Amino acid sequence: MNIVTALLKTSIGKKVIMALTGVVLVGFIFGHLVGNLQIFSDPEKINAYAHFLQSLGPALWAIRLFLLVCVGLHIWMAILLWYENKKARPRDYAANHTIQASYASRTMKYSGLIVLAFLLYHIAHFTVKSTNPEFHEMTWTLADGTVVLDVHLMMVVGFSSLPVSLFYILSVGLLSLHLSHGFQSMFQSIGLRTETWGRGLKVVAIVLSLAYFAGNAAIPLSVLTGKVCRPASVEAAAESVSTSLNTHSE
DSSP: OOOOHHHHTTTHHHHHHHHHHHHHHHHHHHHHHHHHGGGGSSSHHHHHHHHHHHHHTTTHHHHHHHHHHHHHHHHHHHHHHHHHHHHHOSSSOOOHHHHHHHHHHHHHHHHHHHHHHHHHHHHIIIIIIIOOOGGGEEEEETSOOOOEEEEHHHHHHHHTTTHHHHHHHHHHHHHHHHHHHHHHHHHTTTTTTOOOHHHHHHHHHHHHHHHHHHHHHHHHHHHHHHSSOOOHHHHHHHHHHHHHHHHHHH
């Protein structure tokens, strides 16, 4: 019997799997944020960074597959634990217990579903580019002469849409709320949270979640307010894409 099967047989095991996958996902979202914040620098920087990731080839897909497995396990464990709790306690908590529970913990399942929808849209938007096929036409020439996708321009164009930016801000807000509770739960699940430093852990979780939200929200807000923009490039790219599409249609 492998270790995963053994862990699945107990609630504690499920919580451990959820905690471990949570650690991986927390590391990923902060690493992803650091990469995206390069949009505030010269376009060369984020475009070179994106090209480096793409140049990993099969390794990048292996990383993506590993992350998807972690997401799947995290969601699966959350559903199993929710179902077990519901079976063990068919009636809702008494009013005083509900009041004592944090808002983040009481809305985990709802915020989790919206975050999942955000993840799927984010992949379709910037990774697969199915929502914006014109992104495939946006290119940038690096200092060494290599022609790569213009990720900087893609982000400027993508976040120039108010509905898209508002959806991103709402989603990262809910993800931050999810993070504030999940970060504390990770330590509790693996037995590292104690009463002595539990309050300090809560403060750290709140600070991390606020920092994550602020960093992510700053990107679409900066594009919408014109702090990050390349109007000439956007216009040129739009004209190039339009010409290309017209040529293909003829």
